Amino acid sequence: MENQPTATTKIFIDRVSKQFNIGFKKNDNALARALSWLSGKESHKLLPVLKDISLTASDGENIGLIGRNGSGKSTLLRLIAGIYQIDAGSLVTKGEIIYLNGFGFGLRDRLTMRENIYLVGLLMGASRKEIDDRFQEIVEFSELGNFVDTKVYQFSSGMLSRLRFSITFHCLKHKKADIILLDEVFSAGGDLAFQNKALLKMEDFFRSGATVILVSHNLNLIERYCHRAILLEKGKILHDGEPPAVIKTYQDLINKTVNVSL
Amino acid sequence: MLIAEEKWFKFKNIFRISASLAKANFALRMEGSYLGIFWYLLNPLALFFIILFIKKSAFSNVHIAYYPVYLLMGITSLNFFRQTISNSIQAIASNVDYIKSMNNVAPEVLVVSVVFQAVFSHVFEFILIAGFVIYWQLPLIGLLIYPFLFALFVLSVLGIAFIFATIGVYVNDLDNLWNIFAQLLFLATPIYFLVTPGSAVYLANLFNPLFYFLEISRSLVIYSTIPPLWMILTMVIFSGGFFIIGLTVFNKYKKKFAELV
Numbered sequence: 001m002e003n004q005p006t007a008t009t010k011i012f013i014d015r016v017s018k019q020f021n022i023g024f025k026k027n028d029n030a031l032a033r034a035l036s037w038l039s040g041k042e043s044h045k046l047l048p049v050l051k052d053i054s055l056t057a058s059d060g061e062n063i064g065l066i067g068r069n070g071s072g073k074s075t076l077l078r079l080i081a082g083i084y085q086i087d088a089g090s091l092v093t094k095g096e097i098i099y100l101n102g103f104g105f106g107l108r109d110r111l112t113m114r115e116n117i118y119l120v121g122l123l124m125g126a127s128r129k130e131i132d133d134r135f136q137e138i139v140e141f142s143e144l145g146n147f148v149d150t151k152v153y154q155f156s157s158g159m160l161s162r163l164r165f166s167i168t169f170h171c172l173k174h175k176k177a178d179i180i181l182l183d184e185v186f187s188a189g190g191d192l193a194f195q196n197k198a199l200l201k202m203e204d205f206f207r208s209g210a211t212v213i214l215v216s217h218n219l220n221l222i223e224r225y226c227h228r229a230i231l232l233e234k235g236k237i238l239h240d241g242e243p244p245a246v247i248k249t250y251q252d253l254i255n256k257t258v259n260v261s262l
Numbered sequence: 263m264l265i266a267e268e269k270w271f272k273f274k275n276i277f278r279i280s281a282s283l284a285k286a287n288f289a290l291r292m293e294g295s296y297l298g299i300f301w302y303l304l305n306p307l308a309l310f311f312i313i314l315f316i317k318k319s320a321f322s323n324v325h326i327a328y329y330p331v332y333l334l335m336g337i338t339s340l341n342f343f344r345q346t347i348s349n350s351i352q353a354i355a356s357n358v359d360y361i362k363s364m365n366n367v368a369p370e371v372l373v374v375s376v377v378f379q380a381v382f383s384h385v386f387e388f389i390l391i392a393g394f395v396i397y398w399q400l401p402l403i404g405l406l407i408y409p410f411l412f413a414l415f416v417l418s419v420l421g422i423a424f425i426f427a428t429i430g431v432y433v434n435d436l437d438n439l440w441n442i443f444a445q446l447l448f449l450a451t452p453i454y455f456l457v458t459p460g461s462a463v464y465l466a467n468l469f470n471p472l473f474y475f476l477e478i479s480r481s482l483v484i485y486s487t488i489p490p491l492w493m494i495l496t497m498v499i500f501s502g503g504f505f506i507i508g509l510t511v512f513n514k515y516k517k518k519f520a521e522l523v
Contacts, residue, residue, distance in 0.1 A: 020521060029435045081365040083520045101363040110290050122282045125366045
């Protein structure tokens with residue numbers, strides 16, 4: 001493990017730990033909160049999620065992050081994205097970050113597809129002019145050209161998935177991000193043909209020259225696109241190395257757990 | 263210089279995204295129909311007619327010049343204040359996706375958009391006030407000053423909205439407390455009655471930003487008189503003060519929001 005970031009380091013994480021106060025939600029009404037504050041006995045049930053994590057990611061490196069549910073993958077991405085704050089250690093990132101967690105946000109059911117494209121596009125950081133320029137591309141890629149002025153509550157779930165993916169992808173692909181964090185984004189929805197089309201588009205992220213960290217349960221994707229893989233288990237890095245070797249460790253871990261439970 | 267430019271860019275971005283979000287939410291509320299505006303105005307109008315009726319029947323001896331305009335300005339201002347704060351309480355907690363799934367939406371956007379949405383709605387209330395002013399043949403000059411005064415009031419409401427949005431993340435039943443407080447505010451603020459200087463109600467109102475806005479705007483719009491300088495200065499100090507305190511509180515706690523919602 002390197003101890004200092006170099007000129008090409010985009011992400012530098014040194015002994016980072018994170019825990020959540022899961023007792024917080026027990027006392028979330030005003031009276032309980034006031035009483036616990038007055039008594040000085042605030043609920044502090046802490047759940048450690050990441051323990052002593054250290055890693056560096058260099059310019060242009062594609063890293064796959066794998067592990068079982070609850071192993072801390074999403075928390076780690078959110079820490080890098082600056083959405084969560086670290087409790088201990090140090091975390092340094094260089095450049096602009098795109099963080100994408102699925103494609104399920106922002107659409108308003110009672111607005112038309114056109115209105116939604118502008119709203120979500122703006123939320124994704126694109127200017128009105130940029131959305132104007134990409135509008136046709138978004139509509140064409142989603143294959144929903146006949147429904148531009150239809151309110152999206154009338155769309156099927158497949159149509160919604162296509163629209164979400166198309167807006168998100170086209171609004172982000174022009175951004176010159178230095179770090180791209182993708183959390184389970186490869187289930188774009190839609191039919192198989194659209195999923196393949198979306199996957200091909202997503203390859204643009206891996207070829208963009210940015211540092212990409214991909215969280216996915218699809219191990220084929222990790223093997224195909226990543227230069228390196230990291231296995232997280234119970235908030236710790238269990239294996240950091242070549243994707244085939246790390247995937248093998250992960251599969252052994254899963255098999256061991258299944259055998260024990262059987 | 264770079265920091266100032268960065269801050270200006272961030273401010274512009276927050277303003278732009280908030281306005282778009284508010285516009286979308288406003289359109290949703292109106293559902294593309296003018297009937298939506300009617301429904302929005304129905305609440306303050308109903309209250310207006312009820313109070314007007316009570317005043318005429320039970321308190322006809324109390325004289326307040328141009329009472330319908332006086333009352334309408336009181337009700338619409340309270341409506342703006344009450345709705346903004348009420349919506350700001352859930353502004354963060356009800357937009358978990360924006361907080362947790364994206365790193366490019368500043369949490370400030372969610373609160374500012376709530377205020378913008380209320381400002382859009384207030385435009386229709388302002389048109390109603392303007393209609394009353396014209397009907398009662400009052401000088402129009404006050405109406406021209408009203409938007410500037412209102413902008414100052416919006417600043418203080420924004421500051422208060424930041425505080426309530428922050429507390430709303432920590433306390434899930436704050437809206438119940440706010441509803442009770444809003445009732446008190448309705449009864450204590452001179453919405454439908456005159457307040458006598460020196461009285462207990464008057465003294466209590468000296469801490470109420472809504473009171474200053476109402477007194478000054480009524481002086482200008484209805485009575486065409488310049489309000490006392492101390493009152494204008496207090497309103498300016500209150501607006502700046504509430505805004506700075508609200509923003510400071512919000513900035514202090516916003517980094518924790520994603521972990522709490």
